[in-house]
Amino acid sequence: MSRLVSAVMKREQIIERLTAHPLSLALGAVIVFAQVAILVGEISGVPFGTWFALNLSDFQLGGIIFPLTHYAPIAPGATTGAGFQGLDFLASLTLFFICAMSLLTCGPVVEGHYGTRKTALALVLCTFGHAAVASALPGKFAFSTLAFATFLIVTSLLVQLERRETRVETENDLRMLLLMAAVVLAAMTAGFLPHPSYDSLLAAVGVGPTFAVVGFVVNWKLQMREVRMKGEGKVGNLYFVEEIDLLTREEIEERMDRLLDKIGAQGLGALEADEHRFLKNASARLKASESEEANI
Numbered sequence: 001m002s003r004l005v006s007a008v009m010k011r012e013q014i015i016e017r018l019t020a021h022p023l024s025l026a027l028g029a030v031i032v033f034a035q036v037a038i039l040v041g042e043i044s045g046v047p048f049g050t051w052f053a054l055n056l057s058d059f060q061l062g063g064i065i066f067p068l069t070h071y072a073p074i075a076p077g078a079t080t081g082a083g084f085q086g087l088d089f090l091a092s093l094t095l096f097f098i099c100a101m102s103l104l105t106c107g108p109v110v111e112g113h114y115g116t117r118k119t120a121l122a123l124v125l126c127t128f129g130h131a132a133v134a135s136a137l138p139g140k141f142a143f144s145t146l147a148f149a150t151f152l153i154v155t156s157l158l159v160q161l162e163r164r165e166t167r168v169e170t171e172n173d174l175r176m177l178l179l180m181a182a183v184v185l186a187a188m189t190a191g192f193l194p195h196p197s198y199d200s201l202l203a204a205v206g207v208g209p210t211f212a213v214v215g216f217v218v219n220w221k222l223q224m225r226e227v228r229m230k231g232e233g234k235v236g237n238l239y240f241v242e243e244i245d246l247l248t249r250e251e252i253e254e255r256m257d258r259l260l261d262k263i264g265a266q267g268l269g270a271l272e273a274d275e276h277r278f279l280k281n282a283s284a285r286l287k288a289s290e291s292e293e294a295n296i
Contacts, residue, residue, distance in 0.1 A: 023116050024107025024152075027123070028100060031145055034068035035096050042071065049073045049143075053197055054131055056140035067127050067145045070096040072197045091189050095144055095201070098182050102149035106156035106175060113159045114219065126151050126211055133203040139196020146182060146201055150208030151215075153179045158216045179209075 034052070041048035050073035054066035071092040074085060111119045126148040134142035153175050160168050160175075186201035259279050262270055271279070 021108040021111040023119050024103050024111050028103040031068050035070055038069055038071045053141055053143040056135050066143045070099060070144045072195050074195050087193060094185055098178055099145040099149040102152050102178055106152035109156040109159055110152050122151060122215060123148050126208055129207040129211060130204050133207055134200040137199045139199050141197035142200040143197055146204035147208040150182055150205050151212045154209040154212035155216060
């Protein structure tokens, strides 16, 4: 654990992550500032927790940034301090810690796998999915980044399991611990803390992993489709190359002759898609080879 933390906090790695995985670290920085602003506001008697949570029964404009707040909207009924209640404050810090650690440790893995644009799209889908499920709950509240955080955790686990690298087992253990902590926190707060906004945390730990599994499968199928169409590409951590790149000139010519005989006997429509692609690429390859030989 200490080695993982020291690796995460190295200066050169932080700079590398800023350039390679901007979305994960930018979102992490934003939720830090949002959390601080909400806590300072609650201390000052300004109910930022209420304003920044999505309340579908009484919508306020600040509710559109509900994924950035990790403090339940309880200020109007608070009896301890200026807008605070002890257990809610503890739940807030724990929730923030889980989401921040998920962004820090899992975000770069997911962003490296999907790319920044697809990861940003996943954030939007998780946000709307969380709001949609929360709207069906009695309290009709939604807050926190937990839906996207659990999406990151489950997706990073799927990515690492696909790679089958034993050297990341410690990191996978941490991810499983974060996922279990998110589920336990959501269940405990929904069961024992009175404000209805905590029910949305259960929605979050349902939406995030569901989108993660569906997104992983859909992305895998799209990659396979692209490989079938192009004859080459990458699926997960597997690379596929064109068959023509593995054949000698004699083998290419021999297969071209067989395909041309097939066309002569059955017509052009008898060729499969991969046979069409092979014939086209082989013709271009042989023409390029002949041109090079002529220039020598």
